Amino acid sequence: MSFREENSEDGRGGDLRKPFLHTGSWYRMGSAQTSSMLGSSQVIRDSSISVLACVMIVALGPIQFGFTFSLFGSLSNVGAMVGAISSGQIAEYIGRKGSLMIAAIPNIIGWLSISFAKDLSFLYMGRLLEGFGVGIISYTVPVYIAEIAPQNLRGALGSVNQLSVTIGIMLAYLLGLLVNWRVLAVLGTLPCLALIPGLFFIPESPRWLAKMGLTEDFETSLQVLRGFDADISVEVNEIKRAVASTSRKSTIRFADLKQRRYWLPLMIGIGLLVLQQLSGTNGVIFYSSNIFLSAGISSSDAATLGLGAIQVVATAVSTWLVDKTGRRLLLIVSSVGMAVSLLVVAIAFFLKGFVDEDSTFYGVLGMISVVGVLLMIVSFSLGMGPIPWLIMSEILPVKIKGLAGSVATLFNWFFSWVITATAPLLLAWSSGGTFTLYTLMCVFTVAFVTIWVPETKGKTLEEIQFSFR
Template sequence: MIAFVKHAIILVWTLFVSYNVLLQSLMIAAVPNVLGWLAISFTKDSSFLYIGRLLGGFGVGVISYVVPVYIAEVSPENMRGTLGSVNQLSVTIGTLLAYLFGLFVNWRILAILGSLPCIILIPGLFFIPESPRWLAKMGLTQEFEASLQILRGFDTDISLEVDEIKSSVESTDEKTTVGIAELMKKRCWFPLMVGIGLLMLRQLSGINGVFFYSTTIFESAGISSSNVATVGLGAIQVLATGVATYLTDKAGRRLLLIVSSCAMTMSLIFVAVVFYIESSASEDSQLYSIMGILSVVGLVAFVITFSLGMGSVPWLIMSEILPANIKGLSGSMATLANWTTTWLITLTANLLLDWSTGGTFTIYAAVAACSAVFVILFVPETKGRTLEEIQSSF
């Protein structure tokens, strides 16, 4: 129930974001994050834990939508992929730090440490320019040009980009309120379908199930230092995401997604087969030990291949392809779909692992294979194109 309430709040808030200042929305969303962590840290019963998770989930839900949209709107097309991927790289670094601190500090102290980034974020946002495209949509021409000039550099000629953005705003009539009927048009429902599909498939491949229950998985594989192994898995994810950040604007989004999802499928099939063999072996046999090592190798391969494409590119593409005049409504729907799927995977992963570890990874492998087919059939290449060019192509 808590999860569904959280997702409903996220939907309402992200609708509000489309008609408000992006940076102001980030600033407001940081407040419940801080309060949520403090509620968890100073809790005396389970009710405060629920309240803390609800507040934190709300804040993270809003931030996870606003940040990639802001990055896409302020980035030049030749750097948009790299800068967009930095967002996911930052997420993985934060996850790794949480794993590391969790080895040495009490969970109450860890919760206080979790509030520090948002405490820093609030004053930091005063020094960041507002999105030029949002300002143009609101008809604030002088502010729009000034913000774009700051972002591109005072020695840069921005006249061509200014004309493109103005033309896009005028042609789409971005000031009008958009409802569900607008989403029935192909130029709206198709990019929305692509965005929701990618975000749901990345979660249904089981990545959060692997990380949230990695200790359990490693223990079932016979790894004694499971906590250390989990930290190592987080470190590998950071390195692989760093490589993806470099490749996004060079190899292209679509190619990375295809390679990533195909490689994920093979690594998950490998892990599933290893666990099937291990389940039939005696715990004190050499075969059991070998299978334990191979399962770790397969999981590492899965994390690497996920991070190379499906980890960061879906959020990037979502922020690029949604038309500006429906970005609030459609973006909130895509974000809601992502976090609802995350909740579903988190809820079911432990139950599936108790049922059958090999069977669980077989299911995840099937989803990864569907991801590859989905990308091949529906996902366009957005590398090197302006947001206006991408959205007009639909």
């Protein structure tokens, strides 16, 4: 039975998915017709440029994360947890593009509810709605990018997801200095308002189309992404072989998770996303203004903006390095750098307890803590910021990707909520003790990456997933 014949027998969702499968002029026409219309256009003939254009469009979604992180505390994380639970199943049923379209709507409604809020109920509802959208986007964007990118560019393009987040954070810091919170909330709708029409001009993930049995659409999508002059026969056959053993109607059972091919990538994906949060980055950012003030920096807002700019630059460097040095090395270097930086901050805070606040040494300790925070953010941005999401999108097997991706994303947002909610309490208890705890988690991360995380650089998604067998 062919892929298309199998699909035609399933009466559940063909009509529901149809609007998302054939959107955009590239999709509605065959490759030869499109090629003749666009002539010598290098935009779609050059594979890297074609894929980059798709990545830039879907990366609009993560940009608004920055507004979430800078404007709100733990309540948005609760909404993100709810979105994460459903993210994998939505993305599996109606596709990556359809999932992003659905996620954009509550985001827009949520920000508008916040902007025009008359009382606290509107603020709470808005936080939960935009958090729900964030939960879906945070899973879908890295998965979509990983599934469309050529293997030699997958690391760099996958890191664009986190780069967009840091750009959003920096923009929110900057705009927060210029406008009030209601205007800032309205501005938070802009990325998703641009994302929705942009999705009509990019192809659906070819791997998802292949899994759904839509053979013609799958090959057309891949041809668009690789360029109409490219020979895609080898990649087509690899993807077909990978999905042939996985029936779209099959369901994953908990007993199946005992198999190494499933439990190992799931454990690695969850572990990296949990450790990303337990490293305490949100706690450090939360306390950064106080650290700057204690160091004698009068304008903590300007310093925080500078911190956001440094984060963007460091993440951009990671985007450039990840396909050159590999994922594991960057993760190890990042975690070691974070551990050392946090240890410096912890020692500085412990010593402050024994020094007079009017002494010169107290001011020196304040500056040391600032340097430690900056180095910690740089180290985080080089590896532990972008790479856990990239690894998660690469290693999860096709059969469990929806379920496992939802679980991994849920764990990430749950521990994001835990860190955000507990940081004030821990810092009130002991600043030095808090940063010591974060240091220990970074040391554990080094061990976890060294022992468990595989190197995925230069391998196709099918090769990576087959290696777990």
